[in-house]
Amino acid sequence: MANIVQPDADGVRQVVDALRRGDIVGLPTETVYGLAGSITSDAALRKIFAVKGRPADHPLIVHIARIEEMDSLVDDVPPSARLLAESCWPGPLTIIVRASRQLSRVVTGGRDTVAVRFPAHLVAQTVIQQLGSPVAAPSANRFGHVSPTTAQHVVADLGSSIEWVLDGGPCAIGVESTIVDCTSDEPQILRPGSITSDDIANILASERITVATQITGPSRASGMLERHYAPAATLVLHEPGVEFDAAGAPVLDCATDPIRAAHGLYAQLRTYDEAGHPVVHVVLPRAQGIGFALRDRLTKAASSA
Numbered sequence: 001m002a003n004i005v006q007p008d009a010d011g012v013r014q015v016v017d018a019l020r021r022g023d024i025v026g027l028p029t030e031t032v033y034g035l036a037g038s039i040t041s042d043a044a045l046r047k048i049f050a051v052k053g054r055p056a057d058h059p060l061i062v063h064i065a066r067i068e069e070m071d072s073l074v075d076d077v078p079p080s081a082r083l084l085a086e087s088c089w090p091g092p093l094t095i096i097v098r099a100s101r102q103l104s105r106v107v108t109g110g111r112d113t114v115a116v117r118f119p120a121h122l123v124a125q126t127v128i129q130q131l132g133s134p135v136a137a138p139s140a141n142r143f144g145h146v147s148p149t150t151a152q153h154v155v156a157d158l159g160s161s162i163e164w165v166l167d168g169g170p171c172a173i174g175v176e177s178t179i180v181d182c183t184s185d186e187p188q189i190l191r192p193g194s195i196t197s198d199d200i201a202n203i204l205a206s207e208r209i210t211v212a213t214q215i216t217g218p219s220r221a222s223g224m225l226e227r228h229y230a231p232a233a234t235l236v237l238h239e240p241g242v243e244f245d246a247a248g249a250p251v252l253d254c255a256t257d258p259i260r261a262a263h264g265l266y267a268q269l270r271t272y273d274e275a276g277h278p279v280v281h282v283v284l285p286r287a288q289g290i291g292f293a294l295r296d297r298l299t300k301a302a303s304s305a
């Protein structure tokens with residue numbers, strides 16, 4: 001069973017040693033917990049796919065701890081990627097660029113593009129710095145399940161398959177990073193997050209670059225539109241301000257305070273499942289700010305596809 005360790009000098013050393021040996025570990029970030037492995041070990045990268053039960057063609061995000069580390073992973077950094085990195089990193093933004101030939105194709109799921117993110121969580125930064133190389137990290141849940149936002153969630157999902165989880169406390173944001181594909185002249189937002197499409201558009205507008213929010217073409221990642229983030233309970237979604245009868249089932253209000261709702265969303269869905277509720281009603285937030293990301297995750301969680 002996995003050990004939850006505190007992120008003091010000893011805990012960090014244990015986790016860094018494990019990564020050096022080619023093991024994979026649970027790592028806190030400001031969005032959700034990641035299942036991390038060194039990008040220099042194909043064996044570690046393969047373990048990530050095996051432990052999650054994730055298809056090999058679903059690419060992983062590479063996490064760095066200095067902006068300049070992006071240069072060693074990619075062929076060429078386009079102006080849009082440079083601008084977004086300088087404006088938003090460290091922070092909950094993942095940028096897709098063309099991968100360098102040296103980068104393992106295990107991490108990119110066989111693609112010639114790579115997703116790069118510089119997390120804001122100090123514990124994640126410390127681990128990457130001490131390891132001396134980036135780590136690949138998908139969310140530390142079993143494939144298709146709700147992402148973990150505490151060390152205990154990681155243990156509940158993957159505890160029998162990994163040895164170490166660093167405890168960085170509950171994740172501040174609670175939904176996964178915004179993903180922007182910068183491989184075309186007009187960057188595309190592939191996944192909404194707490195950095196909003198308006199934020200991205202405003203940053204890029206300073207260099208007269210426009211952004212597309214329609215996900216089209218080859219940048220669309222496998223798995224992107226499938227049922228994801230799914231709890232066992234059936235979620236019934238309601239627009240804000242529309243009355244409904246929950247017939248005694250729990251009601252999750254995401255409209256009144258969407259930032260707080262995002263922070264607690266995945267923990268709340270797990271709690272409903274533990275209590276065995278077959279149905280949960282959800283009041284959606286309005287489609288603005290982090291409300292976009294919440295609506296995206298809730299719609300996928302509610303889909304029966």
Ligand code: TXA
Pocket residue numbers: 029031032033034035058059060061094096108111113114115117119137138139140175176177179190219220221222223224
């Ligand atoms: O907030 C986050 O991004 C968290 C934390 C741990 O950093 N990570 C995360 O990873 O959400 P994951 O693997 O659960 O989601 C990564 C998404 C997937 O939908 C994947 O298909 C997409 O990023 N992705 C990764 N590389 C890609 C690429 N080269 N092209 C298109 N999509 C890519």
Ligand code: MG
Pocket residue numbers: 138139147
């Ligand atoms: Mg995930």
